[in-house]
Amino acid sequence: MSNGTLEIKAISGHAGPVAGRDTSRDYDVCKLIDVTTCIGCKACEVACLEWNGYPFRETVFDNTYQTMPDLAWNYYNLIRFNEHVAEDGTFSWLMRKDGCMHCADPGCLLACPADGAIVQYANGIVDFNQDNCIGCQYCVTGCPFNIPKFNHETKKVHKCTLCSDRVGAGLEPACIKACPTGCLHFGSKDDMKDLADKRVKQLHEHTSHKSAGVYDPPGVGGTHVIYVLHDIDHPQYYGGLPKDPRVPLLVRIWKGPLKWLGNFAIAAGVIAAATHFVRYGPKKVEEPKKEEVV
Amino acid sequence: MSTAAATHYVSSDAIQRYTFHERVMHWLNALAYTYCLATGLAFYTPHLFWLAVMLGGAPTSRFWHPILGIGFFIAMIWMHVVWRSDMEITETDKRFLSNVEDYATNRDDRVPPQEKYNGGQKLYYWLMYYGTFLLLFSGLFLWFPEYISFSLAWVRHLMIVLHEVAALITIGGFIVHVYMSVFLVPGSTDAMIHGSVSRAWARTHHRLWYIRVTGGDPVGKE
Ligand code: SF4
């Protein structure tokens, strides 16, 4: 495994600048998920477990086609299933491969207080480094997609790595390799956008999915995992994909203005106390004259 | 013994200000708060992350922070049971607070006589008391974020801000408290360690209390 090609451009909880700040590789990587050709076979779920070396978990049957209700710390990749009845009464099974979106503006990284627990590589991959994770779960609160999952035993958080270990060695992610329908693609962001646009055009011209579109939400600066959806106006039909995800405003305030205000107030308080002492000195005890003491 | 503390003053006959019970209670409270403060500051800004490293590593700090937080809450409730009646804000305190400028600039002769705790001390007490509830309440959401459904994620966002605001407010009070008890009013720290103050100290800083416990103001009488 080589992370040599994975230059770091952003580090969580890091004091001072990052060597690779504002850099971008010639090709930002991107995974394209064309949900219109997903058959819900879950080969990607299996490939993910196998590559990451996690044991198979028990599945939870809830009368749907979904493996379990939610992602888990050792289950990065879940086909979300929804039986959708459209207004005109037509019925469809919607499948969406859920997992980390690898946001260009990652809320998890912004929220994380631990130096180096979350890094963003210049190729766009957002990766968690469990060695540095302190288990505070701020990333859970910062993520607009509800992705990071906590392991209660180790007190570390995990999520999809976009197979940074494979990508660093010039391979494509395991899920891509396993997908039998060609629903998953991996390449540069530009190429994937092109491919997605072509597919959307095809859907518009040759199918009844007139509101098909590409999901690459600008609220988080775009993502390095993008979807082609039959109905771009209602991403929430696909197992609760948010319509306009953003790094939560309160998280931004917390990590931005509030921090500076707080730092300033604490420093000002300490300096004010010291200045007061220099100016007025300690309070004196008013000593009664000796003979007055009873 | 308390004589050690009292040797700083002309008058050697000391008055007990805090019982052993009160002192233990205060210091347990202080210990839990300070631990939460130091580890909390580490999670607050990367520039103070080293505090957590010094306190046994950041994961350890994160593990103990909420537990000591609960300890702080319990200690605060204990304190409330013991001190609540002493801390009620009275007319005397209001008069003190409206003259607080004189007190702050050490023109103590102009400050109206005070009970066992002056208005400022009482305000600090209530600030910490209510602050503790805010910290515990918001802190529970930070401790167990996964149990808040994602559709209520805004609650987590709100609580994370609330926790920080509440912490900053208590830090403001804490800075003043430490400054005053360690630097501004000599004898205060001794009192909290050994339990007693000199008569002159009591008479200067808390004259109404002094009169109450000595049964008159023998020094002040002409
Ligand atoms: S989807 Fe969530 S976990 Fe993934 S990069 Fe974006 S904010 Fe981070």
Ligand code: SF4
């Ligand atoms: S739990 Fe999340 S936010 Fe906290 S240290 Fe670990 S990666 Fe960072």
